[in-house]
Amino acid sequence: xxxxxxxxxxxxxxxxxxxxxxTFFLMKLMxxxxxxxxxxxxxxxxxxxxxxxxxxxxxWLQYLIYIGGMLxxxxxxxxxxxxxxxxxxxxxxxxxxxxxxxxxxxxxxVLGVIIGAIAAMRQGTWxxxxxxxxxxxxxxxxNFVLAVLLQYYIGLKLGWxxxxxWGQFSETILPTIALAVGPLAxxxxxxxxxxxxxxxxxxxxxxxxxxxxxxxxxxxxxxRNSVIPLVTLIGxxxxxxxxxSMVIENIFNIPGIGEQFVxxxxxxxxxxxxxxxxxxxxxxxxxxxxxxxxxxxIDPRIRLAGNED
Amino acid sequence: xxxxxxxWLAAGLAVGACALALTACSSGSSSxxxxxxxxxxxxxxxxEGMDQSVVTDSTSFNQLNNTMEGFYRLGKNSKIEPGIAxxxxxxKDGKTWIFTLRKNAKWSNGDPVTAKDFVYSWRRTVxxxxxxxxxxxxxxxxxxxxxxxxxxxxxTLGIQAEGNYKVKxxxxxxxxxxxxxxxxxxxxxxxEKAVKKFGKKYGTASKYMVYDGPFVQKGWxxxxxxxxxxxxxxxxxxxxxxxxxxxxxVQKTPSTDYNLYQAGKLDAAILSAQAAKSLKGQSGYTVxxxxxxxxxxxxxxxxxxxxxxxxRKAISMAIDRKGLASAVGGANKPATTLSAPGMTIVNGKDYxxxxxxxxxxxxxxxxxxxxxxxxxxxxxxxxKSKLSYTILCYDxxxxxxxxxxxxxxxxxxxxxxxxxxxxxxxxxxxxxxVAGNFEIFLTGWQADFNDxxxxxxxxxxxxxxxxxxxSNKQYDKLVAASKTTSSxxxxxNDLAKAEQIIIEQQGVTxxxxxxxxxxxxxxxxxxxxxxxxANYDFKTAYVTK
Numbered sequence: 001x002x003x004x005x006x007x008x009x010x011x012x013x014x015x016x017x018x019x020x021x022x023t024f025f026l027m028k029l030m031x032x033x034x035x036x037x038x039x040x041x042x043x044x045x046x047x048x049x050x051x052x053x054x055x056x057x058x059x060w061l062q063y064l065i066y067i068g069g070m071l072x073x074x075x076x077x078x079x080x081x082x083x084x085x086x087x088x089x090x091x092x093x094x095x096x097x098x099x100x101x102x103x104x105x106x107x108x109x110v111l112g113v114i115i116g117a118i119a120a121m122r123q124g125t126w127x128x129x130x131x132x133x134x135x136x137x138x139x140x141x142x143n144f145v146l147a148v149l150l151q152y153y154i155g156l157k158l159g160w161x162x163x164x165x166w167g168q169f170s171e172t173i174l175p176t177i178a179l180a181v182g183p184l185a186x187x188x189x190x191x192x193x194x195x196x197x198x199x200x201x202x203x204x205x206x207x208x209x210x211x212x213x214x215x216x217x218x219x220x221x222x223x224r225n226s227v228i229p230l231v232t233l234i235g236x237x238x239x240x241x242x243x244x245s246m247v248i249e250n251i252f253n254i255p256g257i258g259e260q261f262v263x264x265x266x267x268x269x270x271x272x273x274x275x276x277x278x279x280x281x282x283x284x285x286x287x288x289x290x291x292x293x294x295x296x297x298i299d300p301r302i303r304l305a306g307n308e309d
Numbered sequence: 310x311x312x313x314x315x316x317w318l319a320a321g322l323a324v325g326a327c328a329l330a331l332t333a334c335s336s337g338s339s340s341x342x343x344x345x346x347x348x349x350x351x352x353x354x355x356x357e358g359m360d361q362s363v364v365t366d367s368t369s370f371n372q373l374n375n376t377m378e379g380f381y382r383l384g385k386n387s388k389i390e391p392g393i394a395x396x397x398x399x400x401k402d403g404k405t406w407i408f409t410l411r412k413n414a415k416w417s418n419g420d421p422v423t424a425k426d427f428v429y430s431w432r433r434t435v436x437x438x439x440x441x442x443x444x445x446x447x448x449x450x451x452x453x454x455x456x457x458x459x460x461x462x463x464x465t466l467g468i469q470a471e472g473n474y475k476v477k478x479x480x481x482x483x484x485x486x487x488x489x490x491x492x493x494x495x496x497x498x499x500x501e502k503a504v505k506k507f508g509k510k511y512g513t514a515s516k517y518m519v520y521d522g523p524f525v526q527k528g529w530x531x532x533x534x535x536x537x538x539x540x541x542x543x544x545x546x547x548x549x550x551x552x553x554x555x556x557x558x559v560q561k562t563p564s565t566d567y568n569l570y571q572a573g574k575l576d577a578a579i580l581s582a583q584a585a586k587s588l589k590g591q592s593g594y595t596v597x598x599x600x601x602x603x604x605x606x607x608x609x610x611x612x613x614x615x616x617x618x619x620x621r622k623a624i625s626m627a628i629d630r631k632g633l634a635s636a637v638g639g640a641n642k643p644a645t646t647l648s649a650p651g652m653t654i655v656n657g658k659d660y661x662x663x664x665x666x667x668x669x670x671x672x673x674x675x676x677x678x679x680x681x682x683x684x685x686x687x688x689x690x691x692x693k694s695k696l697s698y699t700i701l702c703y704d705x706x707x708x709x710x711x712x713x714x715x716x717x718x719x720x721x722x723x724x725x726x727x728x729x730x731x732x733x734x735x736x737x738x739x740x741x742x743v744a745g746n747f748e749i750f751l752t753g754w755q756a757d758f759n760d761x762x763x764x765x766x767x768x769x770x771x772x773x774x775x776x777x778x779x780s781n782k783q784y785d786k787l788v789a790a791s792k793t794t795s796s797x798x799x800x801x802n803d804l805a806k807a808e809q810i811i812i813e814q815q816g817v818t819x820x821x822x823x824x825x826x827x828x829x830x831x832x833x834x835x836x837x838x839x840x841x842x843a844n845y846d847f848k849t850a851y852v853t854k
Contacts, residue, residue, distance in 0.1 A: 032736030036365040037442035039743055039773045044459030045437045045444070052440065082358035083513050084531050092532045148564055156568045163568045165558075166534070250561040255534045259561070268736050 008292070012285040019281045020070065020274070024063050027273055034079035034268040053079065066274065075278075076271030080264065086275040090257065094279065096166055097249070097256035101242030103172060104179035109234060111180070112187025117223065119188065120195035121214075131188060138185025144247040147178035151251065164253040175252040179245060183237050190233060195226040228299045235291035239284045346852055348576045348833055349556040350845075351566055356529055356536075360512030361494050362434040365442050367844060368559075372529075373494035374843035375538055375555075376520040379427075380408050380476075382846065383492035385837050386654065387759040393422055393498070393521070393545075394491075403483035403795060410474040415543040416500050417520040424470035426498030426521075433499060436463040443495055446757060449487075451479040483793060485800055486760040493758060493842050497521070523550045523848040534559040538847070551851035567828065576830040582638020585826035593831050596640040598824040600649040600840035601755035602764065603711065605700075605818040606777035608748055614691045615698070615748065621815035622672060623683035624749075627722040628715055629675040634821040636714045637707045644819035645673040647768075647808055648761035651840060655801045660761055663805040669812040673819055677722045684723045697727040701741060702751040704732040711820065712751050742776045750776065753823070756841035761804050762791065763841065768816055779816035783807075 035041065035049065050056040054065060069076060075086035119131035155163035155174055162171045198204065199222055207217045249256040257276060264272035352371065358364040361373050380394035396409040414422035434441045435456045447453040451467025467479035480487070490496055503511065503519040510517045515529040515536065523544050529536035538555040540547065560566035563581035570578035580588060588594050607615050607624070614620055630643035642650075646661040646669070653660040671679075688694060702712040709732050716728040733741075741747050754774075756763035767774035769785050787807035791800045811817060829836070832853045837846040 030737070032734075032740035035442060037445075038739075039776075040445040041442060042437070042458045045440070045442075045457060048437045048459070049440050052438075080357060081355075081513075081532065082360055082363045083509050083511075084358075089532050092530060151565060151568055156572055159572070163572055163574065164560075164565050251565055253534055253558060253560060253565065255532065260532075266734050266736065 008289050012289065015285055016278065016281055020067065020278060021063070023274060023277045024066060025059070027270055028059050028062075030265075030268060032268050034270060036267075053077075070274075070278065075275035078264075078269055078272050080267045080269040080272065086271045089260070089272060090275050090279055093255055093257040093260050096254050097258060098242045100172060100175055100179065100248075100254060100256065101238070101240075103176040105183060105234070105238055105241050107176055108180035108183030109187050109230070109237075112184040113191050113223075113227065113230070115184070116188040116191025117195055117218065117226075119192045120199060120226075121218065123196055123199075128192075131192065135185040135189045135192075138181045139189070141181070143178050143182055143245070144251060146181055147175065147248055147251045150174045150178055164251070166252070166254045171252075175248050175254060178251075179241060179248055183241070186233065187230065190230060191226055194229055195222055198222045198225045201225075224298075228295070231291055231295050231298070235287045236284075239280070239287050243280050243283060346552050347554040347556065348552060348830075348847075348850070348852060349558070349574060350577050350847075351558055351560040351575055351579070353560060353579060355532065355534065355559055358512050359515075359518050359526065359529070361497060361499070362430070362439050362441050363512075370494055370843040371845050372526060372538070373497070374522075374845065375524045375847050376518075376522045376526050376541075377494045377497040378414075378522040379491055379494065379497035381488065381492040382848065383489070383837075383839055383842070384846070385839075387489060387492070387652075387839050387841070389488050389492060391546075392492070404480045406478040406480070406487070407471075408476045408478070410476065411545055412474055414521060414545045416503075417525045417541055417543050418500070418503065419543060420500060420502065420519075421473075422498055422521050423473045424476045425473070426500055427476050428468050428470050429501045429504075430497065430499035431468045432463040432466050433504070434495065435466055443757075446490060446493070446495060449480055449482055449484045451481050453481075483795065485792065485797070486758060486762060489758045489760055523547070524552075524555065546848075549849055551849065552847055555847055570828050570830075576833050578828045580639075580826045580828060585639055588828060589826070591828075593828045595827045595829045596824050597827055597838055597844075598640075598642075598649070598651050598822065598840050599755055599844075600652045600759055600763075601753055601823045602644050602647055602649050603751070603753035603820045603823060604644070604647065605715075605820065606742070606747075606750040606752060607779075607815065607818065608745065608750070608777050609780070610745055610778035611748065613698075613748065614687070614693065614696055617687045617691055618814065619683045619690060620687035620696075621818065623680045623687055623723055624719060625672050625680075625815055625818045626674070626676045626683065627680035628718050628818075628820065630673065630820060631675070632718075633711060633714045637711050637821065639707075640824040640826040641821045642824060643673075644821050645670055645812075647811060647817055647819050648764045649756065649822045649840065652756065652759040652761065656798075660801065660805070663801060664808045664812070666809060669809055672812055672815070680722050681724075684726070688725065695725045695727070697729070698748045699729040699731050700749045700751055701738055701747040702730060702732050703735045703738050705735070708732065708751060715751070715820075743773075745776055745778060747776075751820075755823075759839060759841040761808065762788070765791075765804060765807055765811070768811055777817065779811075779814070781810055781814055781816065784810045784814075784816070 047056070054062055073087070078084045078086050078089055081089060115131050119128045122128050151163055151174060154160050161173045165171045204217060204221055207221050243257060246258040246262050249259045260272070261276045264276065352368040354366065354368050356369050356372055357366045358369055359372060361377060364370065378392045381392040382390045384390040393410050393414045394408040395411045398407040410422065410424060416422060431447070433439050435444050435447050435453050437457060437459050444457050447457070452461050452465045455461040456463050456466055469477045471477050498521065500519045507517040512518055514531045515526040518526065520526070520541060523541055524538035525541045527537045527539050535558045537557065540550050540553050544550060563579055563584065566575055566578040567580060567584055569575040607621055609616050634641040634643050646664045648661055648664065650659050650661045655663060700712050700715065702708040712730045712732065716730055719726055719728045742750055742752065754764060754767065765788050766772060768779060769775065769788050770780040784807050787803045791803035791807070794800050794803065834851055834853055836850045838844055
């Protein structure tokens, strides 16, 4: 296990390094400068600004300086927000995206598993068809459409929850629902298929024959085996949800990181682009590692480090 | 076992229902804002900084306009209103200005506002090391250009403190719009003690600032989407300030802000094009006209026929500006002048009325027949039967819609002309603009201050913004003359003539003046909106019952 972990961590560092390098050089290929009023600046001003931001140096040197800084936890200063360190910019924005993503993930997956399981248990009945239709709608309706509808009907017309904003728990409910519907539908579909498979297995029949109750069979045998493949699905979901959705963040006025990322690209805010990319990437590799470890833990058939005989 | 499971489920449902009910209650009970002198306003993007010497965006300048104060403030229609200066003396040649400061003006930290604060602020802004991207507005103040170019020390700038309450400003040349500039927050004083104390953090959050204007800012942390402006207890004219609090939020989706407006959580909401159409005429519907113009820059530097005047005239007259303005949405107005209307009143008339004559109007009016005739002439002069050009535009919705509308107008009315569209992110398009790497550029300009020179100066031959490389000696001469004359009527004449030339020669092809449609709660009174520079001033705004 330790050997496996060490190997994985080395791979992770390599991945981060490759992503940092590729992003850095691709970013430098983007046309335009990070300055808002370049045409009105004198050559001296441009020179001084380039010196201050280190943009006067050759790109390879800028790259080395950046990587050096990053290793010391220094992501530089944002061009767009004057004098704002990128690390504090990310820190202040990541929390909201993470919270929202986590809530949506939990809601979506838990409800998805329940709905999927019920549909599988009632296979071929109206319950199953309803769940399937629901899953198809959930998967095909974009979350921003749902967000706008929720906001108008539940927020404005019924007044049950705040229309937009961030700070109180009640303000997180509508965006959580909007974000959760996609994973919910996918999870439900996934669980249904995998459970229908499991339910027709011999050991389930054996369990039933031994006189176990229906609930007991589902809970102890069918569910556990059906949920395993879901772990593969949850990893990328977790990253996708927690790194923020620009559209949902904009609709509900959430100070998240998703919108900031897009804006940094549009304004050539190099340090912010790099900083957020690295945070995303770190999140993704960590989640993938955890997924693999969890996989091994819940399913003893999966070995993490080769043959242990 | 079975019973247990059901019991848990029932209990869970009950708790869930209670929680829902509770949150519903709490959200419903916090919606009373009326009658109190509190309003909730919105911006469409975040504050990028509060350091007036370095910020460039309108949200930040709107904040600074309400929290800082220079020699003057700008009232309705950019009317000069008293600020920190109580008296202004101007020398006969217009080059020496002496501002006498009020003695009761204080910073929010209790320090008096003195002449030194102005000197410090101005020197700091023009110092190239400060990285001000707006320092060009100091051009014309003695030595400013040389300092910005790094050739002289910032201490040589034409501003001096004469004692604690007198500031002497020396100009290289007369600046006819100097008073307007003095109302822009860029020229406000800065508290040296605070700038030095906070160092790099100065202006990066509400708490790292001191203010001398009607309001102080609270709760802005540097990147968040909500904050407040609260009445400044140390402000010299606090009796005139009625509002106690302005709650600000950043709204990026028009449907959200309008929902919040309807729920009473916002007092002003920008509308989407669709909502603007359906709400037009309702109580609260307000059109805010910015001092801006969208136009085509037709590149004269490339040897591809665009230098042909008849071709440019044909292009201009083949564009249906009314259709274009409505296709883009909002409350945009078709443009027949380069300068935006509503900026300056000259002898009781809008300045743009001086510009318009039958020729300029005809050239900016949709006339397919004449356009065809000009196009025919152009093809003959160029010895070609077909032409093809690409319009460069930004990749936002409005720009793309505008480009498509122009493309269909041109291809439909000018047979033999093929128009392609190349849309890209703003920064990329702008860098192409600066490099002159375009054929036709769909872009625009918003005035820095409410004077037509803001539009005209940039099209003179050597201006760094003259990306289309249009050049006309007479035009250059008139713009230069407008800057030196001491007679204001002569100045307006010069500017209007220059603008007639640029339209007649199609140095740029004006398309429309951008305006945004808002719902503003009718109980909110006296909010000053100016289309150029910093837009809002809440100093004398108030709420009626």
